[in-house]
Amino acid sequence: MTYMYPRESLNVYPKHLSPEYKSTVKRSPSKPLIIVPHTLSELTGPAFGHDAVQEGDNDLTKQHKGEPLGERIIVHGHVYDEDKRPIADTLVEIWQANACGRYVHNVDQHPAPLDPNFTGAGRAVTDKNGHYRFVTVKPGAYPWGNHPNAWRPNHIHFSVFGQSFVTRLVTQMYFPGDPLFPFDPIFNSVTDEKARLRMVSSFDLDNTIPDWALCFRFDIVLRGREQTPVNVEKH
Amino acid sequence: MSDITPSQTVGPFFAYGLAPHSRCDWQPSKDYDSKETVSANLITPDATGTKIHIEGSILDGDGKPINDAMIEIWQADAQGRYAHARGEKPRPNAKFTGFGRSATDKQGVYSFDTVKPGMVPGPAGKPQAPHIVVCIFSRGMLRQIYTRIYFADEAANSADPILAMVPADRRATLIAHKEMRGELPVYRFDIRVQGENETVFFDI
Numbered sequence: 001m002t003y004m005y006p007r008e009s010l011n012v013y014p015k016h017l018s019p020e021y022k023s024t025v026k027r028s029p030s031k032p033l034i035i036v037p038h039t040l041s042e043l044t045g046p047a048f049g050h051d052a053v054q055e056g057d058n059d060l061t062k063q064h065k066g067e068p069l070g071e072r073i074i075v076h077g078h079v080y081d082e083d084k085r086p087i088a089d090t091l092v093e094i095w096q097a098n099a100c101g102r103y104v105h106n107v108d109q110h111p112a113p114l115d116p117n118f119t120g121a122g123r124a125v126t127d128k129n130g131h132y133r134f135v136t137v138k139p140g141a142y143p144w145g146n147h148p149n150a151w152r153p154n155h156i157h158f159s160v161f162g163q164s165f166v167t168r169l170v171t172q173m174y175f176p177g178d179p180l181f182p183f184d185p186i187f188n189s190v191t192d193e194k195a196r197l198r199m200v201s202s203f204d205l206d207n208t209i210p211d212w213a214l215c216f217r218f219d220i221v222l223r224g225r226e227q228t229p230v231n232v233e234k235h
Numbered sequence: 236m237s238d239i240t241p242s243q244t245v246g247p248f249f250a251y252g253l254a255p256h257s258r259c260d261w262q263p264s265k266d267y268d269s270k271e272t273v274s275a276n277l278i279t280p281d282a283t284g285t286k287i288h289i290e291g292s293i294l295d296g297d298g299k300p301i302n303d304a305m306i307e308i309w310q311a312d313a314q315g316r317y318a319h320a321r322g323e324k325p326r327p328n329a330k331f332t333g334f335g336r337s338a339t340d341k342q343g344v345y346s347f348d349t350v351k352p353g354m355v356p357g358p359a360g361k362p363q364a365p366h367i368v369v370c371i372f373s374r375g376m377l378r379q380i381y382t383r384i385y386f387a388d389e390a391a392n393s394a395d396p397i398l399a400m401v402p403a404d405r406r407a408t409l410i411a412h413k414e415m416r417g418e419l420p421v422y423r424f425d426i427r428v429q430g431e432n433e434t435v436f437f438d439i
Contacts, residue, residue, distance in 0.1 A: 005439075007438065009239050010239075012239060012241050013241050013242050013377070013378050014241065014242065014243075014377035014378060015377070016376070016377065016378065016380070018377055021244075021375070021377065023244075023374055023375030024375050024376070024377060025296070025375075026295040026296035026297055026299075026375070026428075026429060027295050027296070027301065027373060027374075027375030027376055027428055027429070028375075028376070028428070028429060029380060029428060029429055029433060029436050030296070030429045030430065030433060031405075031433050031435075031436075033380075033436045033437060033438035034400060034401055034435055034436070034437050034438065035437075035438045036397050036400055036437050036438070036439060037358045038439060039355075039356075039357050039358055039363060039397070040317060040355050040356050040357070040363075041309070041311075041317075041355060041363065041366065041368050041383075042368065042439050044309075044317040044319035045309065045319065045334075046273075046309060046318075046332060046333070046334035047318060047319060047332070048272075052272055053272075054270075057270065064266075082238065082239060091272070093252060093253060093272065094252065095248070095249060095251065095252025095253065097248075103248040103251075104251050104261070104262075104263060104267045105247070105248040105250065105251060105261045105263075106260060106261055106262070106263055107247055107248065107261070107303070108247075108248055114263060114267075116266055119251060119267050119268070119269055120251070120252070121251055121252035121255070121269045121270075123270075123272055157243075157245070157246060157249065157252065159245075159252075159253060164319075165309045165368055165370065166439050168307075168370055168379060169240060169242060170242060170243065170244075170245050170372055170379065171240055171241065171242055171243045172243040172244075186243060186244060186377070187243075189243075189377050190241040190243075195241050196241070198238070198240050198241065199240065199241060199243065220240045221238050221239045221240050222239065222240070223239055
C-alpha cells in the first residue's frame, strides 16, 4: 500500500507562534517554511519491532520495589491512519508527572514530592489491530510560569511514529472534564474545537477492572491516506 | 477537515522518557533510571562506511542556547538505503537503523555518532546528495520542525533537487562543516530557530 500525506491535514495543528504560550515567541521560525516534495527520505521512517520493548515496559506501576501512590489507571487505545486503518507495530512512548504533579527531572522545582516508586516513563508497540495499553497512575496537575497562577491540566505526554518520518507525532493526552481547560494556552493552541477535543481521552467503563483500576481510552490518528490513482490525477 | 490528532509541545521534562541516557542531566538520584529505546549512537557492529560525529548547538531567537530540545535524525546507510519496514534490506548493514535521538545539554549542544549516508533517489529520478533528515522538538515548540543536514565536502550538493528549492542566500544554513578530531571526522551543524541566519526549515 502506498501512502500520501496531504499537507492540509496539518491545518488543525497549533501555529508555531502562539503568543499566549510565551515560550513560542523566541522558539518559532520567523521565515516561511519551504515546501518540498515528499522524497524517499520523508516517505520512509524508523521501524520498531516488538523487540523494541520488553515485557512490562507498558506498566509504569511496576518499575520500582513498591507500588506508586495515586489513582491507578489503564490508558489504552488504537493508532489509526486518516482512513481509520489500524497502524500495527508502531512505537508508542509515554511520560508523565507523578500523582502529585511532579516530574522526575532536575529542572522541575514544583514543591511537591517525588515518589520513590514512580519514574513515569513507559513504552509499548501496537499490535496487529493498532492497539496499545498502559497501566499507570493518574498524573497530578502542576503550576508553571507562563502567566500568574498558571496550572497545566492533568496530562500524559505521547510520542508516536507511524508509517514514515512525516507521520511523527508528539502530543498530550488530557482527561475528560478538566476544569483547567479554558485557562491552558497549550491545550488552546489548537484553535479548532473538534480537533482540540481529540486530545481528550474518554472514560472507558467497559474496560475498567473492577476493584482494581479505572480506564481511559485515547485513540490517535496519524497523517496518511491511501494513495489511489484518482488522487494522483486530481493533483 | 482532517481528523488527525493535533501536535502538542514535548515540554521541558521529556528526557527521562525519550532520551534518558543522552546529554541531558535530568536524574535527581540513581533510584530513578529509565530504559533507552533510541540512542544518539547509530553505529552498529555491522555498519559499513565512514564513521562520523555530528554536533551542534540549537539557539533561540535571542541567540540563547536551547537546553531542553530533542533532535531526531533519520538517514540512509552508507549505500544509500533506508532501513524502512516495508523495504527488503540486503546485507551488509542489516542492523543499522538510521534513526537516532539526542537531547541537548545545558549549553544547548546535541551530538550523534553515525556513518555518513550515501546518495538516495529523489524526485523525477534525480539523485539526492547525501543528507540527513532532522526533526526538532522542544519546550516552546507546539509542533516539530524539520530541516536537513548536508555535508560541505559533497560535490553532489550543487545538483541536489531539494537544495535547489532553497534560496541561494540561505542554503549555507543546511551545510555541515567538517573538522578532524584526531582520526574522527566531526561535522558541525548549528541550528538557529529564529532571527539572523535562521536555519531553513521545511514544510513537509
